[in-house]
Amino acid sequence: MTKPLIYLPKPLPPAVTDPLEQKFELFRAWQAGASEQHSPAIKERVQGIVTLGGRVDQALMSRFPRLEIVANYGVGYDIVDAAGAAERSIMVTNTPDVLNDEVADTAIGLLLMTIRNLGEAERYLRAGGWESAPFRLSPVSMRGRKVGLVGLGRIGTGIAERLVPFGVEIAYHSRSPRPEHPFQHFPDLVAMARHVNILIVIVPGGEQTRHLINAEVLDALGTTGIVINVARGSVIDEQALITALKSGIILGAGLDVFENEPYVPADLLEMDHVVLLPHVGSASVPTRNAMSQLVADNVITWFDTGKALTPVSETAHIVRRTGPVHKD
Ligand code: NAP
Ligand code: 8YV
Numbered sequence: 001m002t003k004p005l006i007y008l009p010k011p012l013p014p015a016v017t018d019p020l021e022q023k024f025e026l027f028r029a030w031q032a033g034a035s036e037q038h039s040p041a042i043k044e045r046v047q048g049i050v051t052l053g054g055r056v057d058q059a060l061m062s063r064f065p066r067l068e069i070v071a072n073y074g075v076g077y078d079i080v081d082a083a084g085a086a087e088r089s090i091m092v093t094n095t096p097d098v099l100n101d102e103v104a105d106t107a108i109g110l111l112l113m114t115i116r117n118l119g120e121a122e123r124y125l126r127a128g129g130w131e132s133a134p135f136r137l138s139p140v141s142m143r144g145r146k147v148g149l150v151g152l153g154r155i156g157t158g159i160a161e162r163l164v165p166f167g168v169e170i171a172y173h174s175r176s177p178r179p180e181h182p183f184q185h186f187p188d189l190v191a192m193a194r195h196v197n198i199l200i201v202i203v204p205g206g207e208q209t210r211h212l213i214n215a216e217v218l219d220a221l222g223t224t225g226i227v228i229n230v231a232r233g234s235v236i237d238e239q240a241l242i243t244a245l246k247s248g249i250i251l252g253a254g255l256d257v258f259e260n261e262p263y264v265p266a267d268l269l270e271m272d273h274v275v276l277l278p279h280v281g282s283a284s285v286p287t288r289n290a291m292s293q294l295v296a297d298n299v300i301t302w303f304d305t306g307k308a309l310t311p312v313s314e315t316a317h318i319v320r321r322t323g324p325v326h327k328d
Contacts, residue, residue: 004303005045007064009054012073015292016050023300024048038063048299056080061088068320069308071298073291074282075099075154078205078232082314092315093298093308097154098290099282104158106256106281107200107230113275114226114254115142115198120272140197140224140251142166148196150189150212151203151231152178159200171196174203193220198228205232213237218244225250230281233259242267245274256281 006024008017017026027046029037036042046064049056052073058081061067069091072080082092113119116138124135145168149156152172160170160183170183173192177185186192189212193199199221203209213227213236221227227250229236238259244250246267254275258264261279268274282288294310302308306320 002045004047005042006048006050006299007042007046009049009051009056009060012050012052012295013288013292015289016052016073016295019293019296020050020299023303029054048302050295050299051079053079056085058084061085061090069093069299069302071295072312073295076204076232077312078234080312082312086314086318089318089321090315091302091308091318091320092312093295093302093310094312095291095294096310098294099287100154100158102284102287103155103202103230103281104162106277107155107159107202107228108162110230110254110256110275110277111198111200111226111228112142114228114252115140115145117252117273119275140226142168145169145198146171146196147198147200148173148186148192149183150174150192150199150201150235152181152183153202155230156200156202157181159202168198169196190216190220193217193225194222197221197224198226201227201229201231201235203231203235205234209235211235211237211240213241215240215244218250221250223248223251226252226254228254230256233257233261238265238268245271 003023003025005027006020007027007029009029020026027042043063047066047068049067049070051070056070056079061084067090070080070085071093073095075094075096077092077094080092085092121135124130147163147168147170149160149172152160152174163170171186171192172183173186173189201213218240241253242265245253252273256277257279264276268276282291298309302320
């Protein structure tokens with residue numbers, strides 16, 4: 001019996017491809033020419049897509065009449081049209097929970113780097129500045145801060161738990177309150193920004209949260225305000241943020257994600273009061289290995305049992321059917 005064909009839009013770590021290769025045939029799209037990619041022999045055989053950073057939209061899904069599953073490498077799946085997949089009865093999976101601690105750690109590291117100007121301090125030492133004069137004092141610190149989490153889901157909760165020992169006041173904004181947590185819920189983001197002086201952004205990307213952090217929110221945060229973004233670049237209006245940073249409307253920012261990754265606006269690169277990381281929230285070997293394992297296990301379990309391990313909410317109801325699952 002021929003093995004199911006799995007389409008890979010972009011390269012994946014061997015920790016994903018090695019276990020998949022035991023059971024499936026892998027089609028590495030970036031290595032194939034356009035004619036091979038669009039050949040009936042490939043189109044008719046693809047039953048799964050596994051993606052790391054490659055957009056999976058209606059146009060791609062509609063190319064494959066036997067497509068059953070799209071496995072996303074990452075908990076955030078804004079690059080996958082999950083609602084469109086659900087309409088076609090295609091399962092979509094992501095990688096929740098296995099990265100919570102790593103990303104929460106990164107958020108705290110980025111916050112401390114930003115509030116205490118630690119990146120700038122290290123650059124100062126390396127440039128020899130310390131030999132002439134001590135590094136400047138940071139204008140604020142964690143003492144007496146109020147932190148507002150934009151999102152209190154799996155990772156947001158991990159960040160909040162790490163913040164408790166700092167003795168800071170913690171609040172959060174989300175559409176629904178989480179009464180099991182002792183923190184103050186703000187249904188209105190601007191009201192929370194007015195109340196706190198640090199915002200940590202950890203909501204999903206996509207249209208619903210696009211530019212949630214806008215000029216009005218930054219204005220409300222105020223001149224001692226700091227924004228930390230470990231969510232998606234699209235959640236912040238980057239131009240409004242640059243304006244706020246340049247004109248002193250807020251004090252600083254720590255960013256792990258950007259609107260047009262891997263390109264970072266020159267305006268941000270030139271600023272000393274921002275800390276910029278190259279999307280490394282989950283980027284440790286143990287955590288990426290756990291994510292890889294979960295990606296592969298989702299696909300293997302789907303074809304073995306007809307169910308996925310970690311389906312996204314839009315497709316959680318879908319079970320495997322055999323034969324062609326949708327038509328154009
Ligand atoms: P999650 O458990 O689904 O939590 C999402 C939180 O955001 C919930 O509190 C949710 O509450 C809130 N939310 C969703 N839509 C919202 C909206 N329109 N307005 C206000 N709040 C909203 O997700 P997670 O596992 O914590 O992951 C969060 C995101 O982090 C991912 O989707 C991904 O984009 C990002 N991430 C980044 C990295 C990195 O490397 N930097 C790593 C992992 C994840 P309500 O539903 O009640 O609104
Ligand atoms: C990954 C992430 O870096 O899980 C997510 O949503 O943003 C990160 O863990 C990314 O998915 C892979 O590039």
